[in-house]
Amino acid sequence: MGAVMPDTWNIPLPIGANPQKTGYPTQKPESLLERVIETSSNTECLVLDCFCGSGTTAAVAEKLNRRWIACDLGRFAIHTTRKRLLGIPGVKPFVVQNLGKYERQQWQVAEFPSNGKDRLEEQKEREAAYRKFILELYHATPVSGHVWLHGVKAGRMVHVGAVDAPVTRADVNAIAAEVWKASGKGPNSPQKPAVDVLGWEFALELNETAKEIAAQARVDSAFKKIPREVLEKKAVEQGDVQFFELGALSVDTKVKKRELTLELSKFIIPLDDVPAEVRGAIKHWSQMVDYWAVDWDFKDDTFHNQWQSYRTRKNPKLELTVKHEYAEPGEYTVVVKVIDILGNDTTKTLTVEVK
Numbered sequence: 001m002g003a004v005m006p007d008t009w010n011i012p013l014p015i016g017a018n019p020q021k022t023g024y025p026t027q028k029p030e031s032l033l034e035r036v037i038e039t040s041s042n043t044e045c046l047v048l049d050c051f052c053g054s055g056t057t058a059a060v061a062e063k064l065n066r067r068w069i070a071c072d073l074g075r076f077a078i079h080t081t082r083k084r085l086l087g088i089p090g091v092k093p094f095v096v097q098n099l100g101k102y103e104r105q106q107w108q109v110a111e112f113p114s115n116g117k118d119r120l121e122e123q124k125e126r127e128a129a130y131r132k133f134i135l136e137l138y139h140a141t142p143v144s145g146h147v148w149l150h151g152v153k154a155g156r157m158v159h160v161g162a163v164d165a166p167v168t169r170a171d172v173n174a175i176a177a178e179v180w181k182a183s184g185k186g187p188n189s190p191q192k193p194a195v196d197v198l199g200w201e202f203a204l205e206l207n208e209t210a211k212e213i214a215a216q217a218r219v220d221s222a223f224k225k226i227p228r229e230v231l232e233k234k235a236v237e238q239g240d241v242q243f244f245e246l247g248a249l250s251v252d253t254k255v256k257k258r259e260l261t262l263e264l265s266k267f268i269i270p271l272d273d274v275p276a277e278v279r280g281a282i283k284h285w286s287q288m289v290d291y292w293a294v295d296w297d298f299k300d301d302t303f304h305n306q307w308q309s310y311r312t313r314k315n316p317k318l319e320l321t322v323k324h325e326y327a328e329p330g331e332y333t334v335v336v337k338v339i340d341i342l343g344n345d346t347t348k349t350l351t352v353e354v355k
Helices: 030-040 056-063 076-084 102-112 119-137 169-182 205-216 232-238
Strands: 046-049 068-069 150-151 156-160 195-200 222-227 248-255 259-268 291-293 308-310 321-327 330-340 343-355
Touching: 030 056, 030 169, 030 291, 046 056, 056 068, 056 248, 076 291, 076 308, 102 119, 119 156, 156 169, 169 205, 205 222, 205 330, 248 343, 259 291, 259 343, 308 321
Parallel strands: 046 068, 156 195, 195 222
Antiparallel strands: 150 156, 248 259, 259 321, 291 308, 291 330, 330 343
């Protein structure tokens, strides 16, 4: 007969030079989670951690060949967990998803209560309060009398994207048209057609096509992402909210029968967004890429992370070329996603035909 497991477990925390240490304040030792997972599940079981923190549970579950789901509201927790998982040799592909518009909708309702008489009036009041809040964080002055333009800053009009929808090509066309109508008219209007477009999400590849659309309309445009820190009161109070401009991504393709080769050939983010101490250390554009991934057969739904290249402390070099062989000939949609050193996503959509 085996010994009875005591009800007190003496397991040391990862301290000092321990390679498991991530710097996350509430990190637990992997040996603790190994004991918990092995005694409460079998291989291929599903492990759920609703408050994943530094990702110890997910990392151990992956190593023990369990399926897993890890959740957290903190952006730093998600980033720490993702990097930790990517450092596991032979880690299976996984996808990072978020509550997206649902979380933001709940935040908008809670943060901006309304006294409207009906649902439509309540929604209009809530949206107006939300836009005013975003404009204040962006240090812009609210303006009225427009449909697509909500503020002005340093001689440029400002559009604030909705909480529950991405900025689309159609939106950019409408914004550009209204900028021309507003230019040079009124005390708060710019003398030249210029606009900053703020959005929580942007339609796939809009980071590149939007600038082309704006350029054709002869409008000086900048596209900036509203950061998730806006939802966190502490970040707002401490002034930690920054709006970063979208990156530009170039990917070269080469097809040989059923084999597709992708090469990350260029990635640019505005250097003004990069901290000065980091900017000085950047010698090549690839150093601005923290991690990139590929969905080889995008079905116009959720991005599936089927391959990734990432940096680790042991191997800081990033793979810039990858090959994939398709089982069947045909036309495929490929999506490349880059996560830069600021934590922002940039996507590129490609259509390839293999024979």
